[in-house]
Amino acid sequence: MKTRNYFMLLSAAALLWTGCQNQSQEGSMQGVVINDETNEVSLENTTDEAVNLEFKFNKGDKVENLIEMNMEIEMMGQKMPATVTVEGKYEIKEVDNQGNADIEYAMTRMQINSEAQGVKFDSNEKPEEISPDMAPILKMLNKNVISKISPKGKTLGIDYSQLANELGEEYAMLKANLEQNVNQFNQSSFVSLPETDVKVGDTFDGETIEQNFQGLPTKIQTTYKVKSISKDKTKVILEPDGTIEFGLANMPEGVSIKMNQGKMSGWVLIDLSRGMVLRSNMVSLMDFSTTQMGQQSDIVIRINMVMKTK
Numbered sequence: 001m002k003t004r005n006y007f008m009l010l011s012a013a014a015l016l017w018t019g020c021q022n023q024s025q026e027g028s029m030q031g032v033v034i035n036d037e038t039n040e041v042s043l044e045n046t047t048d049e050a051v052n053l054e055f056k057f058n059k060g061d062k063v064e065n066l067i068e069m070n071m072e073i074e075m076m077g078q079k080m081p082a083t084v085t086v087e088g089k090y091e092i093k094e095v096d097n098q099g100n101a102d103i104e105y106a107m108t109r110m111q112i113n114s115e116a117q118g119v120k121f122d123s124n125e126k127p128e129e130i131s132p133d134m135a136p137i138l139k140m141l142n143k144n145v146i147s148k149i150s151p152k153g154k155t156l157g158i159d160y161s162q163l164a165n166e167l168g169e170e171y172a173m174l175k176a177n178l179e180q181n182v183n184q185f186n187q188s189s190f191v192s193l194p195e196t197d198v199k200v201g202d203t204f205d206g207e208t209i210e211q212n213f214q215g216l217p218t219k220i221q222t223t224y225k226v227k228s229i230s231k232d233k234t235k236v237i238l239e240p241d242g243t244i245e246f247g248l249a250n251m252p253e254g255v256s257i258k259m260n261q262g263k264m265s266g267w268v269l270i271d272l273s274r275g276m277v278l279r280s281n282m283v284s285l286m287d288f289s290t291t292q293m294g295q296q297s298d299i300v301i302r303i304n305m306v307m308k309t310k
Contacts, residue, residue: 285303
């Protein structure tokens with residue numbers, strides 16, 4: 001695989017799966033037990049009563065988070081492991097009388113390391129030392145996007161003007177797709193909570209998340225199972241079960257793609273009283289085949305991702 005294509009595939013996977021996680025905050029971890037060896041999570045004091053799941057946003061909350069991904073891309077029998085680290089920050093700017101929050105988010109740093117392809121990228125390096133393939137990511141760093149999010153995790157509106165203006169004409173295609181990309185990020189950053197009360201063992205459907213992966217429409221459909229609820233009803237552990245599909249309409253002539261297996265699982269720990277995901281651990285698999293001009297390529301992408309406070 002050419003290095004340029006590998007760069008694009010790796011960065012697209014990173015942005016896709018980063019979008020599937022929310023921000024975090026260690027300050028609310030009291031009563032939470034996490035086994036770092038097995039990546040299992042539990043709550044010390046729990047309840048079997050039904051609870052109304054709803055984010056209670058607090059104006060002025062500021063959070064910095066760290067997302068660490070261990071990835072392996074396998075193509076034509078060649079395995080290419082990589083690590084991707086994404087740092088970000090957000091602040092709850094306003095909360096209206098209906099509980100809707102204006103949340104200002106910015107990605108502050110991205111690192112990609114893959115010895116197999118000789119790829120070592122750190123957005124903190126001097127611009128002249130960074131590959132042109134990664135330049136669009138530099139344009140997006142430290143640029144604020146403000147989204148209005150409802151207590152049920154729905155996106156009500158987006159102000160992306162600062163980021164759009166900073167992209168400039170050089171990245172006209174990225175700018176043209178910016179509104180869609182930000183919508184996708186918000187769809188996947190906040191768990192879509194159910195309208196009815198739930199108790200331990202109940203399941204509910206999340207929103208369908210639509211992303212672009214290497215220019216290919218990708219759909220993630222997720223069902224959540226309630227694993228545990230704290231006795232004070234402020235924390236909840238959800239177990240997502242997601243399926244990943246490609247949108248195959250309007251494919252170029254002579255090009256076909258087949259998703260052999262696409263799934264996502266893990267756990268998400270939410271603090272309802274602070275309106276945020278505290279921590280999560282996700283495992284995902286994309287196994288697909290592409291055919292172009294009679295030549296087939298088999299690609300498998302495995303990602304193990306942990307999100308936590310820096």
